[in-house]
Amino acid sequence: MPKKTCTGADALIHCIQQHGVEYIFGHPGGAAIPIFDALVDSPIKFILTRHEQGATHMADGYARATGRAGVALVTSGPGATNTITGIMTAMMDSVPMLVITGQTIQSMLGLDAFQEADVMGLTYAAVKHSYLVRNPNDIPRIVKEAFYIAESGRPGPVLIDIPKDVSGAIIEPNYNVEIDLPGYVIPSAGDPEAIARCAELLAAAKKPLLLIGHGAVISDAGRPLKALAEKLQIPIVNTLLGKGAFPETHELSLGMLGMHGTAYANMAVAECDLIMSVGSRWDDRITGKLAAFCPNAVKIHVDIDPAEIGKMIKPHCAIVGDARLVLEELLPLARKGDTGEWISHLKKLKKRFPLHYRMHGGLKAQYVLDELFRLTKGKAIVTTDVGQHQMWAAQFYKTDHRFHWISSGGAGTMGFGMPAAIGAQFARPDAQVIAVVGDGGFQMTQAELATAAVNKLPIKILVINNRYLGMVRQWQNLFFDNRLSGVDLEGNPDFIKLAEAYGMQGFRIKRNADAGRVLERALAYNDGPCIIDAEVEKEDNVFPMIPAGASYQEMVLEPPKMKMEKPVGST
DSSP states (O other), rough: OOOOOOHHHHHHHHHHHHHTTOEEEOOGGGHHHHHHHHHHHHHSSSEEOOSHHHHHHHHHHHHHHHHSSSEEEETTHHHHTTTHHEEEEHHHHTTEEEEEEEEEOGGGGTTTOOOOOHHHHHGGGOOSSSOOOOOOGGGHHHHHHHHHHHHEEEOOOOEEEHHHHHHHEEEEEOOOOOOOOOOOOOOOOOOHHHHHHHHHHHHHHHHHEEEEHHHHHHHTHHHHHHHHHHHHHHEEEEETTEEESSSSSSTTEEEEEETTTOOHHHHHHOOOSSSEEEEEOOOOOHSSSGSSSTTHHHEEEESSSSOOOOOOOOEEEEEEEEHHHHHHHHTTTTTOOSOOOHHHHHHHHHHHOOOOOOSSSSSSSSHHHHHHHHHHTSSSSSOOOSHHHOOOOOOOOSSOOOTOOOOOOOSOOTTHHHHHHHHHHHOTSSSSSEEEEHHHHHHHHHHGGHHHHHOOOOOOEEEOOOOOOOOOHHHHHHHTTTTTOSSSSSOOOHHHHHHHHHTTTTEESHHHHHHHHHHHHHHHSSSSEEEEEEEOOOTTOOOOOOOOTTTGGOOOOOSSSOOOOOOSSSO
């Protein structure tokens, strides 16, 4: 039973506990001490991270592995500002997260007190909502609202900034408060007329395509999506974060589209006469040159966020609503069109333009990831950093299940992969969790090895080690006459010795012939975390590739023999 009188911090932790939170990730400090004191008597397990950014990525990984909000707790000033990258990462990818920051006492707000930062102002554009708690009696209401906002509709991070005199105040909390959020409306079912119009357009199409994004994963739209695709015989392409919404091993799956998508997926996008986006925001990595994107195709857009409709592409038919509910409503109305020739054509493209790589030379990252998929049968939860390894993993590690692919998409946050794997392993203790990271991104948050080691988490950290910031080097190689600048990771540590320094197991792969055997040993090791150092070719590039801002018709399948024009897009 909760105490009749307690501190604001006690009320905060009680409310978080009542929401079913198992773990809080974070780092302590003076302004948050009352909250940390309240945790002592709570069944919630606090996970001490080595950096506040790591705490947010762990909360993010936890959320993406469960669909429930992850929670991070930090102190004021630099403790709070260190969370901004993680908050932005969650916001860009629609991840539910609650970030609680300590703050200086109210009388010192705005006076440049020790470790004071206007964290609400600094994070304004990176959160779904934020609170500065002025009255400790508001804490139960604010916590209830914060979780509801973070997890409902299009999910996102919510910030609660709590001055120390508020968390330390003695109150008689009222936990039976009702949520009152006037103006906060969550679309659910789609407009019946728009859904009927969508069904007619699908039936008329000869070369239709379903584009599946992260929204389909979030809404758990997999079952009606599969039923619709099979009923209408419509092939599917997915975004980077749409992996797992529809089985990538399914015969109707064309895999990932976009800048480093499969050749046949991108060719299908260029040739289709209808494309229906479900839970994708048509970001620039997908569309390339907007004016040339699906030029002859009818465009249908299903999204829970009305702000995304027409933002990048004006659709012929728009349905605002939850992806799963919209598809369930569409399914009985949908009629199969004449797609036989289209399906046959795409099967031929699959055979003609498969994902491939040359085995000569040194260790191939693609082969390592191919072997990882073979040995795990695609059943592992895979998290990634950002860069070449991320694209190779997306290409070669097929994902069939929801919540099994965790990667930073919109923000492209290096350093995300390993702490996200820690969060995912806490969320899914019986699952096999593998962090696929680059040697550059890994070193940005490698201090969290201590968090993994202390908690004896059996995560596998596969370092695709090419001694370069590979994706930037690839751009410099292809578009800037190989004038390399700021990309050589001279001074990399010996990752096996690094593992040993944390009391972890280390494995090394140097040759293609050894990849399967070493990976098998590492996957069987479950006495704690381990590092697998894959010393891959230094100067391999990711293909296929559509240069940023280019059209799908300009896709590059092989290393070019001629100098390429500098891309017009940003990244």
